[in-house]
Structures are given as structure tokens and as C-alpha cells.
Amino acid sequence: MKSGSEILVQALMDQGVDTIFGFPGGAVIGIYDVLYRTPQIKHVLVRHEQGATHAADGYARATGKCGVVMVTSGPGATNTVTGIATAYMDSVPIIVFTGQVTSAMIGNDAFQEADIIGITRPITKQSYLVKDVNQLSQVIHEAFHIATTGRPGPIVIDLPKDITMAKAIYKKINEINIRGYHPTYKGHSQQITKAAQMISNAERPLLYVGGGVNTGDAAEELRTLAKKGKIPVTTTLLGLGAFPEDDPLSLGMLGMHGTWYANMAIMDCDVLVAIGARFDDRITGKLSTFSTNSKKIHIDIDPTCISKNVQVNIPIVGHVKEILPKLAEAVKKTRSEKWLKQIEQWKKEHPLKYGSGKDKILPQRIIETIAKVTDHEAIISTDVGQNQMWAAQFFKYKNPRSFLSSGGLGTMGYGLPAAIGAKIGCKDKTVFCITGDGGFQMNIQELTTAVNYKVPVKIAVLNNGYLGMVRQWQELFFGKRYSQTILEDGNPDFVKLAEGYGAVGLRITKNEDVESVIRESLKIKDKPVVMDFFIEREENVMPMVPAGASLTDMIEGTV
Amino acid sequence: MKHTISVLFENKFNAIPRMVGLFSGRGYSIESISFGQGEEPGLTRATITTEGAEQIIEQIVKQLHKLVDVLKVVDLTYEPFVERELALVKVNSTPSTRAEIMQVTDIFRAKIIDISPKTLTIEVTGKSDKVNAAIGMLMQFGIREIARTGSVALKREFQGHI
Numbered sequence A: 001m002k003s004g005s006e007i008l009v010q011a012l013m014d015q016g017v018d019t020i021f022g023f024p025g026g027a028v029i030g031i032y033d034v035l036y037r038t039p040q041i042k043h044v045l046v047r048h049e050q051g052a053t054h055a056a057d058g059y060a061r062a063t064g065k066c067g068v069v070m071v072t073s074g075p076g077a078t079n080t081v082t083g084i085a086t087a088y089m090d091s092v093p094i095i096v097f098t099g100q101v102t103s104a105m106i107g108n109d110a111f112q113e114a115d116i117i118g119i120t121r122p123i124t125k126q127s128y129l130v131k132d133v134n135q136l137s138q139v140i141h142e143a144f145h146i147a148t149t150g151r152p153g154p155i156v157i158d159l160p161k162d163i164t165m166a167k168a169i170y171k172k173i174n175e176i177n178i179r180g181y182h183p184t185y186k187g188h189s190q191q192i193t194k195a196a197q198m199i200s201n202a203e204r205p206l207l208y209v210g211g212g213v214n215t216g217d218a219a220e221e222l223r224t225l226a227k228k229g230k231i232p233v234t235t236t237l238l239g240l241g242a243f244p245e246d247d248p249l250s251l252g253m254l255g256m257h258g259t260w261y262a263n264m265a266i267m268d269c270d271v272l273v274a275i276g277a278r279f280d281d282r283i284t285g286k287l288s289t290f291s292t293n294s295k296k297i298h299i300d301i302d303p304t305c306i307s308k309n310v311q312v313n314i315p316i317v318g319h320v321k322e323i324l325p326k327l328a329e330a331v332k333k334t335r336s337e338k339w340l341k342q343i344e345q346w347k348k349e350h351p352l353k354y355g356s357g358k359d360k361i362l363p364q365r366i367i368e369t370i371a372k373v374t375d376h377e378a379i380i381s382t383d384v385g386q387n388q389m390w391a392a393q394f395f396k397y398k399n400p401r402s403f404l405s406s407g408g409l410g411t412m413g414y415g416l417p418a419a420i421g422a423k424i425g426c427k428d429k430t431v432f433c434i435t436g437d438g439g440f441q442m443n444i445q446e447l448t449t450a451v452n453y454k455v456p457v458k459i460a461v462l463n464n465g466y467l468g469m470v471r472q473w474q475e476l477f478f479g480k481r482y483s484q485t486i487l488e489d490g491n492p493d494f495v496k497l498a499e500g501y502g503a504v505g506l507r508i509t510k511n512e513d514v515e516s517v518i519r520e521s522l523k524i525k526d527k528p529v530v531m532d533f534f535i536e537r538e539e540n541v542m543p544m545v546p547a548g549a550s551l552t553d554m555i556e557g558t559v
Numbered sequence B: 001m002k003h004t005i006s007v008l009f010e011n012k013f014n015a016i017p018r019m020v021g022l023f024s025g026r027g028y029s030i031e032s033i034s035f036g037q038g039e040e041p042g043l044t045r046a047t048i049t050t051e052g053a054e055q056i057i058e059q060i061v062k063q064l065h066k067l068v069d070v071l072k073v074v075d076l077t078y079e080p081f082v083e084r085e086l087a088l089v090k091v092n093s094t095p096s097t098r099a100e101i102m103q104v105t106d107i108f109r110a111k112i113i114d115i116s117p118k119t120l121t122i123e124v125t126g127k128s129d130k131v132n133a134a135i136g137m138l139m140q141f142g143i144r145e146i147a148r149t150g151s152v153a154l155k156r157e158f159q160g161h162i
């Protein structure tokens, strides 16, 4: 016989879990007691439960494994909500174990009781309140199965304290059979044949690639299809890295801050193939004018994504890794020569660009420098705002799972904990967190975690003294009335702060120091480094499609 | 347009709240919803009547299907289906109106299931519009309380021509 806590830890080991991100409390003290004598599992003590969920999320996105979080009941549980919602929007598999008051007390407004199942219902793929210790093993193994298959997503398992203490026999569950849960993987073969014909006959084909190709580990398969058909590729924010941006067929990112040529291409193409993407409003701009002349093929594992915003001609429900090879096999080389020439022309006429001021510290150049010194091999996590968009536009990603960012929810505070999780999961990779002076402060406490566990993440604060992205909107659309977006005077001294936490703090106020400081940061192997870049304060992210406008109505900005 | 959707699901903890939450969270309307045990223990059938444009209904059906606990979703609207609703209607009655109420009850093939000096309680079953009509006719006597089950529906099996 084992206690519920022991069953839980054993089940985690059987699932191959090597790392848990968590924070203890009364309701989970018994579980922590078992972890105390379980050296096989590394528990990373974060400094705020939101940090735990983002760290587990970063770990999951970077490694492809399921992230695991452990927190106590009540406030511990409610602190995870933003992290769960972030993972849900971006289809990231994490399992969040929340302590709960004893079964008999549930519903009594007991001390540190919160209905976390109710609170997280709309932001979880599935959730469980364990009412019988004999069900615990089943629940845990089932949760891992559901979190990581189909369209992945977060799961909450609520554990009343008495369940963690009650005894039962542990049975490892090898076969999961859920009557209502059978995600489609294969893809309808006739639909694939029809799609291949449509693509082969295209003159102006375009692959529009989303996070599904990263999540589905299908970058290789995507490349084969693009090469064989000579089809250009544009990706969403979460699709970055799924197709190498140094490839001539790459158009970079599309959408609100996408490249001019990607947005033109999507409006002008004759066959649009959406792959693991969901026609989000930041991608389509004004729906009624979106890519009106194209026939559309949509490949996605989640049928609810198909024809939700944009009607498509050929839907294919299934897993990208299964479908792309079949499609590539059936596709013939398209007659895209003219189209590719046109795109080349566009790239020349409307490149991504930024100012040249030699002595200014331009954020775009910082990103390019990080890319250069890491040979585009680093894993980049970002916060949300201008820093995120520059990191998306100027790094030129080569590898899948190398760009970690809160796309769907747009969560400020994601960057630092996600970087920590990614670095813990990928020890041999260099991990940079690109963050803003606003967002950095939203989970800055996790610097302690990084120092504590000697996690040498490199944190580049693009310090503009503003909530920059909001200021940009205010500049462009609200008559430069910078209402509540000026941080400058209120900002702390990030260098001293870093040092106070036991990290290395470096301030960069001259452009000529940018590269040397980044290189120096790479030499620090045993602690995090905070690089406080005093960037050009009112630099804007361009090009830009104003919210609700057509993709063709891009503002290119003046340089 | 009104749609009648039948959902068979494993009635695990949280399954019903997830189903209902899907409607409120995404702004879909529920006209009526009824739950009852399905053909096996552990399985529950929900009959949902809702209204919306075709694209919304398509999303509703897909979203319902996506729920982990859901086995089967059928939009009955485009198939022949049988549908019933049960209502209990408590109306005021006086010695002078009692006979008339009983007449109305007969016409709708409803039943009187409770009587007191001042009230009659009538059980009426049928399609929702018949139930509506019966309630409409009873209105004149003064309705005290109504309890309705919402529609339950199944696909009609006999589809041959006569």
C-alpha cells in the first residue's frame, strides 16, 4: 500500500517526469514530504506560482515534453490562473497539481479553499477533482495522455489533502481508453489528394504555418513539402522556427507586425494552405478583405479551428506530421516561378528595416546581434509588447521550438520564467529572454529562482522607459497622449536589482558596447545575467496593420 | 434558426458544467437543455435547443464534440426526429371555470394531476409548440406556476414512404 502522495510521485516517475516547478503549502505538505526523498525528480522552487506555470510552459515548448506544476490550495492555486490561460491559448501541455482542503471541508469556505476546478474550467483541456485515492493513478496517467495528444493543452488535477494521505495499491496504467476522446491523426486521404491537386495547379501558392507545426514536430516534413512544390512559406508568431528564415522560400512572419511581403503574398496568392494555424484576428486583419482571391486548404488537428473565422475549400483534420508527408508525396512542382520572382521583388522593395543612427541603441540591432553571436541557434523567450515583436522580426529563426512567446493570451511576465524552464529543459542550449522594462517586473522575482538553481539565462531588457507597445498605439492613434505608459522615473535600477538578487547586472548606454556585452554574457555559465539596454525610447515596431484594418493597409513607418 | 442537438456523454465530475460553460463562455444561447440517463449507466443524454446562424451552430456542434467526455453529438434539425416536452401548469380555478379548464385540458390531451379548492395542476406533453399553445389557452384562467422540462428528442427511425 502507498499513500496518495507516494502514488502521485510514483506515477510522475512512470511518466518520465524529471522536473517539477512548484511552491509548497499546507495542503500539499505531504506530497512535498515524499518529494524530499525522491532525488529522481528535481523540484524547482519558484518564487510565485505564476512563475511555476510559465516555467513549466517554457520547459514544455522547448522540449516537447509535458510540463508539471505543483502548488498548494487557495491562493497557491489561484496564482496559477494566468499561466494556465497562457498555456491553453497556445496549446501547451502542462499539468497543474493543486492542493485542496480535505474532502469533508470542500464547500465550507474552509481556510485556503478555492474552487480551482470552477475557476479554471474554461482554460483547461480537462480537469479532475480526485475523490478516491484508488482513482488517483488512473487520473494522473489519463491526464498526461490527454494533455499531450490531439491538440495539447493544460490540465488541472485538484488533490484534497485527505486523498494524498489515504492508502491504496498503486497500479501503473499503460492503456488509456477514454470513450469520448479519439483525436483524428491520419487525415482523410481523398481530401489530401484533392488538396495536392489544388496545390499542384496553383500559380501563386503560399503555405501559412502556425504553432501547430512546432507543436506537432513537423518542421522537417514542412520543409520537404515547400521544397518539392517550390512554395513560399510565411509563419505566424508561434510558427516562427518551424521553417528556417534563411531559406529563400521564407517570407518571415505575417500579420499585424508581419513583413510587408508576407502580408502582400497572403492577399495575392491563389492557393493558401493553412497548416496548424487558426486565422487569428492578428493574422487576418479585417476578415472581409482577407485573401479574397485564394482557394483555401486548412490542415489542423482541431476541427473547431476549421471554418471558424475563414471559410475554407478543403479542410483536412489530422496531425501535421501524418498529413504533410502524404501531401508532399502527392504534390507536383507548382508553376510558381513568376510568383517567386514577384516575391523577390517585394522583398527588395519593402524589406524589414529600421533606422541607422550610429550612436543610438536600436532594439532591432540588439536582436540581430544576439542572433549573430549565437549563430541563430539560441532559444529566445520574450515578453509581450514591442520587445516581443522585434524579437520575432529580427532574429531569423532556424530551429523549431526555439521561439517561446505568449501569442494567444499576450501575457506580460511570461519571458523570464519561460526562459528558466526552457534552460532547465535544454541544458546545452543558450537561452535568451528578450523583455521590456514593464513586463520584466511582472515576474522579476524569478531572478531568485535562476540564481538559486544556477540557471544561466541571458536577460536582455529593452529598456525604453515606456510601456512601449501601448505608447506606440497612443502615439499613432491617440494624439500622443501617453496616459499611464511612462515608466521612466518609476523604473528601478535593473543593474542594482540584478546584483541584489545575486545575478550579474550590466548596463548598456552606448551602441558600441552592445555586441561586446552580449558576448560577455555568454561567458557567464553559473548565474543569470541582466543586460539593461537603454534603447532609443520612442522607436516603433513597423510595419504595422492597425487593428481591424486590411492587411494591405500597412503603415510602413519612416526611417 | 432553432436547432435541436442531442449529446451523449460520460457523466463524469465536471462534464455538465463544461458543457454549459461552453455556451456561456462563447456567447451561444441556450433555449432549453435537459439531462437524463442515457442507454447505459454512466452515460447521460443532453438535449439542447439553441438558436444561431449556421456557422455558429457548426461551431457549437464541433465544440461539444471536442469535450473529452462527449461520445456523440447529433444536430437533429435536418433529420426527421421525434421531440417531446413535459410541462406542469398550475392554474387558478373556481367552480365556474373548472369545467372550461377541463375542456381545454381534454383538447390538448393533457391530464389533471392535482386539484385543490382554488387550483388545478395540469400535465401536458408534446412538442414545444403544443405545450406553448396549451399554456396560451390556460393563461386566461390565471397561471400560478409553470415547470417545464425542456425538449427531449431522438432521431426518428421509420423513414420509409407510405
Ligand SMILES: Cc1ncc(C[n+]2csc(CCOP(=O)(O)OP(=O)(O)O)c2C)c(N)n1
Pocket (backbone or CB within 6 Å): A383, A384, A385, A386, A387, A388, A410, A411, A412, A413, A435, A436, A437, A438, A439, A440, A462, A464, A466, A467, A468, A469, A470
Ligand atoms: C499582463 C498584461 N497586462 C497588460 C498588457 C497590455 N500590454 C501589452 S504590451 C504592453 C506594454 C509592455 O511594456 P514593456 O514590457 O515595457 O514592453 P515594450 O512594449 O516597451 O517593449 C502592455 C501594457 C499585457 N499584454 N499583459
Ligand SMILES: [Mg+2]
Pocket (backbone or CB within 6 Å): A436, A437, A438, A462, A463, A464, A465, A466, A467, A468
Ligand atoms: Mg518598455
